[in-house]
Amino acid sequence: GKIEIYCRRLADLNDPKIPPIPKYIEAWESRNDPLAAKYPLQLITPHPRNRVHSELHRVPWLREVEPHRAWINPKDAAPRGIRDEDDIHVYNDRGRVAITAWVTERIIPGVICIFEGAWYDPDEKGIDRGACANTLTNDAYSGGGACLMNTCLVQVALADRVSEETEEKAP
Numbered sequence: 757g758k759i760e761i762y763c764r765r766l767a768d769l770n771d772p773k774i775p776p777i778p779k780y781i782e783a784w785e786s787r788n789d790p791l792a793a794k795y796p797l798q799l800i801t802p803h804p805r806n807r808v809h810s811e812l813h814r815v816p817w818l819r820e821v822e823p824h825r826a827w828i829n830p831k832d833a834a835p836r837g838i839r840d841e842d843d844i845h846v847y848n849d850r851g852r853v854a855i856t857a858w859v860t861e862r863i864i865p866g867v868i869c870i871f872e873g874a875w876y877d878p879d880e881k882g883i884d885r886g887a888c889a890n891t892l893t894n895d896a897y898s899g900g901g902a903c904l905m906n907t908c909l910v911q912v913a914l915a916d917r918v919s920e921e922t923e924e925k926a927p
Contacts, residue, residue: 786798787866796909797828797868797912799908800907801869801906803872807873824887828858828860828868829860838914842856845913846868847892848892853870853883854883868910872890893906
């Protein structure tokens with residue numbers, strides 16, 4: 757029945773990235789990062805309900821129940837010409853994935869969601885047709901030792917309208 761509010765062991769480390777009391781620390785790649793000018797959407801990669809990480813991803817009836825798709829708010833989709841069920845590309849300097857859009861108000865504006873656990877499946881151009889979120893995220897560790905692969909900044913475009921300029925700049 758006890759909780760620890762202040763951790764002496766962490767205080768002894770004297771590391772600002774791992775404070776001895778719980779406090780908000782901004783994500784390593786957040787909407788306040790200068791990179792947000794190029795990649796304005798915050799990608800989140802939660803666990804899906806229908807699989808455990810990548811286990812069960814290739815079970816057809818589970819994919820029928822909950823298709824692997826990118827959640828995007830109508831306020832972010834409209835200016836990009838994206839409608840529900842459109843094929844889109846989600847990309848940044850680390851990679852590019854092809855996925856179907858689900859335009860929904862169930863996600864806040866400025867955020868896009870691709871559930872983790874899809875299998876990496878690159879085509880001849882290096883576009884991940886499996887839409888594995890790890891294609892976009894950083895595989896480094898935070899100051900506290902946790903993985904940074906849960907979030908990053910991205911941009912989204914219709915797959916059939918991806919300009920040559922965008923193709924050249926993004927992997």
